[in-house]
Amino acid sequence: MKSGLTWFALFGAVGVTGCAAWRCGGMRPVARDSDARPPVIGAWFWSKEELEPQGYQTFLDEAAARSPYTLLTTACRQAEVVEPRVHAQLAEAVRYAASRGLAVAWEVDVRLARQHFRELYPDELQEELVLRPVTFTAGAPAEVSIVGRDTTDHMNGSLPAYTCLDTRLVRAYAYARGPGGIEPGSVRDVSGQVAVLAAEPRLLKVRVPAQPEGEVCVIASHTVLTPDVFAPHLLAYQRAIIRQYADIPLAGIMKDEWGFPPDHTGNPAQDRYWYSRAMADAYAAASGGRDLVRDALLMMLGERGRERERAAAVNRYRALCRDRNAEIEDDFYRAGKEHFGPDAWIVTHATWTPYPGAQEFRKNGLSWWHATRDVGQSDESTPYACRTSLAKRWGYPLWYNQYYAKEPEPYIGELWAGALGGGRLNVHPLYPRADLPRAERNGRLMRSGLMAGMTRLRMLDEVSGAPLACPVAVVFGHACAMNWTHPAYNDVGLGIASALSAKGFPVDLIPSSLAACGALTLDADGSVRLGAQRYRAVVLHQPEYGGDAERAFFRRAAQGGSALFRVGDWLCDGQARPYADGGLPLAPERVFKDGAACVEPVLRALAAAGVQPVTPWTARAQRWGHTGGALAAPPVEGFTVLTDGTYVRVAGARQAEGDPIQERFTWQGHQLEVDAVGVVAVRFASDGSLAAFAAGGFKHLRMDGLDVTVPERVDIAFKRGEDGRVRGVWQGVPASLPDGLRAFTRQWTRLPLPANEGVLQRTAE
Known part of the structure; x- marks a missing residue:
């Protein structure tokens, strides 16, 4: 291993940057080339x-030959990313990938250089406060042992764990505690009376003399082998790593599941708090000088008569964690664009556990919608209502979900359901499959029918320039959902979103913080809008603790074109101070105590507005790490609509490459008769002319006097450009463009098929 000084020479001077200047409203993705095809993404883990x-070469040769991949989200977790040998090997790999028609986005995360960071900045590592209350028996002293632990996650690979490097005493408080929490005025600092019996990296053992108040809370800190999220040098160090790779023609860079060290429990006892000197300073600056250690005691146990102060402290702590993590993500995004150009892809997902709940609150403050990206990205079983809103948040027509399973078959269902839900896959290798060689975890997928389905969906990519239409937004109170002092803690309103989607009305789930930062807007008639989506109905779910900016936005929205409903009270602001005139007065028939009661009124509002349902979603998706009923997810067969009026028909229930679609249907007053396989999409212009059409395994189309049949099935897509000219692409088995397709346009481009696309021949008959 190279020394820290040698590594440091790669970076040059790394300056100190703080977080005070960051503001949520600054997060806007850089404009991309709107004519570029959406990438087909596969994950490559070295x-x-x-x-x-x-x-x-082995992986790249197979990916080039057997998959439709165009972009590889690529990571090496076998060596620190700052090592020169990693840089040199990547440079060769990227050149070779380009020769095979593949682009690479490379993971340049500071967590892949934790040892190097420690060598440079040993005083800027992450800490965690641990609070341990202790009582006394018969006036005898009490002994307390606080044990640290090493944790791991997907970022470790062959690298060290998040090792507990040090455990130290921070403070001890004596107090009297009753049924309502700590008694007023009873807290005393007794740190000087605590005797340290043992102090080891993973163990602190202390003796506490009995106190007249009856209870003492010992507060210790574990130091962990990873950069402090609030480290003064973190942003500059992150940029130095990115700059190290700027001489390689990467297609983009990757940051995956960023946040604090892993904790899958979600901290139900609320007895652990992220900490560092820098974070304590940031907390003091945000609170007018309050002490984070003292407030940790208040947040954990509560104090009688200080309930509002406790709620405000929790709000402040959660927002501080969210905003700093979002700042780091945003600076990563900006640095990537500066070094690799405006069209560089910034991948992958900010989601860690694929559920907007307690684990994510602790990991990153549920920063999903604030972690700047070009494209909405998620993973595993992330609820579809989150995926669709992330697409609109970042202004790209598709979302991508990184998915894995033990066998190829589940990927196929995820692919077709995702297509009906407005998204695509980022294909993760088979997992967990420790029994398979690494190459086979990718190879089995690339030799499966999954590649046929992904190849066929390229036709839909050619014509779908808009996201999935979701007529309803469920906007959850971001502060309230994360505040464990409130009865609505850990409830973001997914039950409402699921119930409406099951009726054929897809829903976007959105945090209320997007109203505060300007991402949620009001259009000309006052309707609520997120990107391309205008909402016909909005359910404001448990908005308590929404600040002045959120309150002002929704008061304006209540007078606009979106039917606005509220679940739960809105009595206090972010500091838990009561609003004199209420947070958001609404008519009684639009205010509900629980989410289930508002579903039928929302459905009636949609019917009154003339909103037509699409194929209902089915309750089959589990809540990761949480109890509750299954959530609605798109089926693998049905139809849906995009925000630009594109009708999309998907059929993928039986065959990986799609099932026959032989039917007649009416869309926007036009009668169509189609014979195709897997997917059909059609869009009409405002004058009623055909603006775009796509079909997998196309055989026949009859509509508006047009009657086209081809002798052999092929995948086709064409659309009318801004210049009025119609251009098309096709792919399939025939050696040349089949007769009949020139009835649509004379300008066709053939797309190559991967080597294993012989499966498409079965639908050529």
């Missing part, structure tokens, strides 16, 4: 073999 001479 093993030690990829670090061997030409070790990258």
